[in-house]
Amino acid sequence: MLRRTFLRTTTLAAFATLALSAAHAENPTLKIGFVGVTSGPAAAWGISNQRSMETRAAWLNELGGVKIGDTTYDIEIVPFDDQKDPKRAIAGMEKMAQEGIHYVVGPNVDDGAAAVRPVAEQNGIIYFPYAFPKSLYTPPASNAILGMVANYQSGPAIYKYLMDDKGVKTVAFVAANESDPLSQRDSGVEAAKALGLDVVSDTVTYQVDTTDFTPVLLPVIQKQPDLLVLSGVSPANAPQLIRSARELGFQGLISTETAQDATVLQEGAGDLANGFISVGGASTPELASDEMKEFVDRYTKMFGEYNDESNTKVYALEYILETLKADPAAIDDVEEFKKTVDTFSAPNPFMKGDAKLSYVGTTSFGQKRQVAVPLVVNEYKDGKFETLFVAEVD
Amino acid sequence: MEQIIANGLYLGAQYALIALGLTLIFSLMNVLNFAHGQMYVFGGFITYSVVSQLGMPFIVGLIASAVTLAAMGALIERFLFRTVIRRSAREESTMLLAAGIAFFLDAVILLLFGEKQRGVPKIVNGVFNWDFRLIMPYDRILIGVLAVAMIVCFILFMQYSKAGRAMRALAQDRTAAQLMGVDVDRYSMIGFALGAMLAGLVGALLVTITGINLGMGGPTSVKAFMMIMIGGAGVISGAIAGGFILGMMESVGLSVLSSFGDITYLVIFASLMVFLAIRPQGLMGKPWG
Known part of the structure; x- marks a missing residue:
């Protein structure tokens, strides 16, 4: 074993x-x-x-x-x-x-x-x-x-990229009901609004010990955002949130400003995690x-x-x-x-x-x-991360 | 509305199954098993190891979790709880022991299975979609049905088997059961093993949907205690009712109250406090009716 x-x-x-x-x-x-x-x-x-x-x-x-x-x-x-x-x-x-x-x-x-x-x-x-x-x-x-790179530094870079390259116009935020994710959500909402994105949902939160995210995401998915941001999401919750969103029929983009683990995403969400955007490091x-x-x-x-x-x-x-x-x-x-x-x-x-x-x-x-x-933004695909773009912070 | 009801029923089925094991142990031994959540996590990790690491079918993982947790429960009862109950008349002794076991299992889980979230592949692919009014992945439907089937099996076992009748007798009156020839030690051990096995089975079922991680044990125990407080500690029907009530409250709250932020559990806890002030014994208060 x-x-x-x-x-x-x-x-x-x-x-x-x-x-x-x-x-x-x-x-x-x-x-x-x-x-x-x-x-x-x-x-x-x-x-x-x-x-x-x-x-x-x-x-x-x-x-x-x-x-x-x-x-x-x-x-x-x-x-x-x-x-x-x-x-x-x-x-x-x-x-x-x-x-x-x-x-x-x-x-x-x-x-x-x-x-x-x-x-x-x-x-x-x-x-x-x-x-x-x-x-x-x-x-x-x-x-x-x-x-590391703070979310108020990585968030705007990711949103700008997705606006320019993927035509994202509307965004929804979901965060765990804890100080870190909530503060990351607030600064993300601020950055999104500053960039001209339409924030269609930013009040939905969840308990960190949630095991079924379907009821949590239902009201968010009903708003049909182009981008769903999982603010400050932990690696434990990310696969379940992605899986629930996709199973509810969400077809837009999903991103976060925290680092994730490819194996965890693969085991928890499988192919449903393809296209998930997160912040990474230098191992791609x-x-x-x-x-x-x-x-x-x-x-x-x-x-x-x-x-x-x-x-x-x-x-x-x-x-x-x-x-x-x-x-x-x-x-x-x-x-x-x-x-x-x-x-x-x-x-x-x-x-x-x-x-x-x-x-x-x-x-x-x-x-x-x-x-x-380096601000390395990765996209998950078939069990591993691929570098989407690299930026610098100051 | 259909979606909210379906979510509530699905949550309720899994919650009820979690609460059953806890209420069984409480009714038989008057022990508040704070390690119930950790047993649930252990069961999930065993299925993960069998299915994802050894590449065996899910059913084998399910059986492995059930057998391992039953054996663990029997050993814990035989060598820990039985000894403590014999040597100490104070109820808090067993509570402290249960808390100690919970911490111990947390450490063992970290050592054996690591810190990462784990999951196994979906056992059924596809999503049931009724005109976007009701969306439910087939694997959730299957797990919900299996949970209900297990609850029914458990009730039938308790109702009609010799061991079930003996355990019910123990729960009603330990001394009278002993005088009637019931082997108290034996059936206490079987009851504890059965309770632990139920926890392991739920962990094994849900690892296909929610995944499993080290931190799930404590919150699972808290929810299980809430369910038996709602339904009435030590009552099987109470645990089932408590599970479905909590599942439905969660589903309705998360949908209806979402625009107000994360106040669902605030409302649930406040309601529970009011409810317990009015009916402290829960809905079905007396052990085994």
Whole structure:
């Protein structure tokens, strides 16, 4: 059984990691934290995040470690499951502070990211949330760096593309009744209206634990929009929403601004998911470098199965390490890190061509507090993603 | 309107089947099984493994889920609940045990099946469409019919089989049943296994439609408790009625109240509070009538 293989592989990977740790015992350890949700309904978000970091760390350690200044470090990932609870997220960030960690990836959701801000600022921690509230990245805030493309950046680009290329004129929004999806819906509606789209429905919401979406979607589908936007939809709900919409006879386009997993879509919706548009990362064949392909292989070997959500989550650890390499003094002084952010530039190892790692966000936040990752918009087709278009964000 | 009624009936059938297992265990042992939702999830994942990973027919997955969950239920009763009930007269001991099992199963599910949403291919393709007044995919119709058939089988089993009669006797009066020669331990174990099996069967049925993921357990348990509160804890007909009432309320609410946002469950919970204030024992309040 695949799961048994997975357990065996995980055990072997653990032994291999231990053996390698022993082999590189002379290297001091650089701890990088992760505070995010790795249990419960949203576990897929945080687990793909944590595993991306662990895969990359194991890979770098196997290569002999990361040289920062005159010292070569082994990378250790210190994870903390915040259970999507802001109180737990605070406890997690306090734990990171107690361990002397200055760089943390996460939290995954808006309220958790907002809750940890005082702890991070008081304890000299730079953190990379996957959450979109602008106040986290706009002065006077300065310790948070957005780890992905925000929906208010990707949404308008997707809608504009669909208006120009597919003739979309009317749009409907559906969101889970939670803070992240609702705020993403609101900013999506605002962006759609600004582009001149006719928003025919934006009030329908659903409980995150909904198992039958037919009654939820019925009033939306009756409005016959050209485009149905699943705002902030989780990978668990996306296939069911797509399936219900198609089974109700919806023939228009369906999109979201969150990252999805092709296997999950295939298993949950099959061919009905063909044409579904979502935000992805750098793993489609058109974009992925050899290093990205190796990352996917290593991830798969370590954990039994790759998660396409990791395409957007492979970057944060790379940014931390490359920025520290550029300014070794930042290793225990986050003020140095903040200074380096303004001028930092390094090659992007995960994409073909001459793509660069750099910090952006001046347009959205008034300062560089966002990692420059490509805005890759994918279309699902027959079990895999195909790149629809690529854009840049600032 | 036709669509709303059809959605309500479909939801009601699956909800009733979920609630049956929970109410059976409560009636036999006075145990609130907080792990019922996790058992449902476990059943779904077993069917997923059998059908999608091993490539076997859906019916094999269904049987595998039923057998595994029945065995799990029997073991849990034999080695956990029976021991705790013997050693502690306090009802909260079994509640804490059930909660502990729920957390334990969550961790086991994450370890064995991972964090991803899983699903199996549709067992029947095609959609029934009556002039766009009533749209229902054939697989939902089939699952709804199977759910109703299982409910009928369960009622017949409880009504006419020796084990069913013994369990009903236990539910009515444990001491009297014991004095009449009913093997309390044996039938408690069979009852718990049957309840767990029902949870696993619903998970196996619904994995073809809703898919399954790690986080579904808790909310499923909450809904199941709501159903037996509406119908009356420990009453089979109450659990069925509670399931159909909740399904219909959900379907009507999501259609009629959609323009006001996500207030359907707010209205349902408020109605439930008022209802329980008036009739705390639920619609069919007494165990086994």
